[in-house]
Amino acid sequence: MIKLVVTDLDGTFLNSKGSFDMELFNEVHEGMKRKGITFVACTGKQCERVEKLFGQHGRGVWILGDSAARIKKDGQVVREFSMEPALALQAIQEIQLFDSQMTIIVCASDAAYVHSSISDEMYDVVKGSYEQVIKTDSFAGISTSFIKITVFDTQGRCTALRKHVEHTMEGQIYIVDSEPRWLDITALHTHKGETVKTLQEMLGVTSRETMSFGDGENDVELMAVANYSFAVSNACENTKRAAQFITKSNDENGVLRTIQAIMDLQE
Template identity: 30%
Template sequence: MTVKMIAVDMDGTFLTSQQDYDREKFKQLYNKMKEQGIRFVVASGNQYYQLKSFFPEIATEISFVAENGAYIVSEGNEIFNGEIDPKTIQKVLQILVNFEEGHIILCGKNSAYVSLNEPDEFVAHGQKYYHRLKKVPDLREVKDDTLFKFALSFPVDQVETVLHQLHVALGDKVIPVSSGHGDVDLIVPGIHKAHGLIKLQELWGVKTEEVAAFGDSGNDLEMLKHAGYSYAMGNGQPEVKAIAKEIISSNDENGVLLKIEELLQN
């Protein structure tokens, strides 16, 4: 059993419900990963600037598949940057007007953007995941950035219905995926976490059967289907548990770190 790349989702997977992780234990495991030549990859729907804040000492050593694969940075170097066509951005914003319960963050390479009309509590929620978040008068006027994702938020009990409605309304312009807790991301077709892992594998010569991946939500499905070793969290969504090769302890029980420890012993 050979693992050369370990990819972890963050919210609901690597991070506990308190938005942290056992830093001392991870430090020991990370040093072992380095000794064994195993690459550590953070694969999340969140913004790169937020993700790297969790790993201040090693942010320039590890890799980030951020924004569900739309922005990839490895060892401080930009590897890939997706983009949604500006006309598609305008069309999607037009369609989203019909989803009255939804709140919108438009995500770009330099920053994420939120309308001045959004309630303060939604903006505060967004700032946890987007450390660069600018308030703008009108999302349709955001021009000077490479835009690659919409991050939407709905009441949790509406998500299943909304996902279906978005699929119908958007066609193949952008793909809606659930990222847990009422959040829905609209991503570029074909650009997801698995696409990000493939880019890094090509860079490093890592085979798919040498990849271990951990996740809990709909935006992890492609990555878990792709990886040679796939692990769903005990707290994961049913469809994620159904496709993973193994279900492990929850994010609040150190599930990821315990499994990594096991993988490093083999």
């Protein structure tokens, strides 16, 4: 019996326009609540951005946001997995050594921070995933906890950047290039798989009672924590290999249609 459904957002639950079928979601989510199934959004997006995305329809939804470094539900922070400030600043320095013009987003417990020199175009890109954004002249001046570091590179060099940072920091941080233009750095062992395990323990749910959905490189661990793991058909090859099943694409409501079908089977 499925008790927990965990889905990535971008490229998985959200369509190529960055939105979703609200009417279908409401129908499916109401059915889930009647059956005692918990819905979880697990994403690189800032928790507050996810809250705005779901709006009034997100009540009862668990959010594992900021690359699963924060857990929120109904507006309340349940848990955060912060980075050591010295390691965070070292990682930022390594990124700047690779290319000082890359867009760096430092997610802290109060907001996402970008350098004050950011262009208007890149600022708009950041706002697509982060609701609360503050410009700063120095990341070293951030006074709240460092949650994660994200890089956006228009040239698509994040695999090379990952290798560069790993050269000096491997074994001290968790780093993943979810796609060529995006890279995330969090505390060691802080990723979607481990945070879902934490939530499973909190809710008393096993992997046998869990269903997961993903598409990117950062969803591979998500496939391992659910007996019923699905890669959408537009997923990368590594995620498809890690998943137990392949479902329809994000533009075909693959996640919601699959949840609906599984609930019908459980009848």
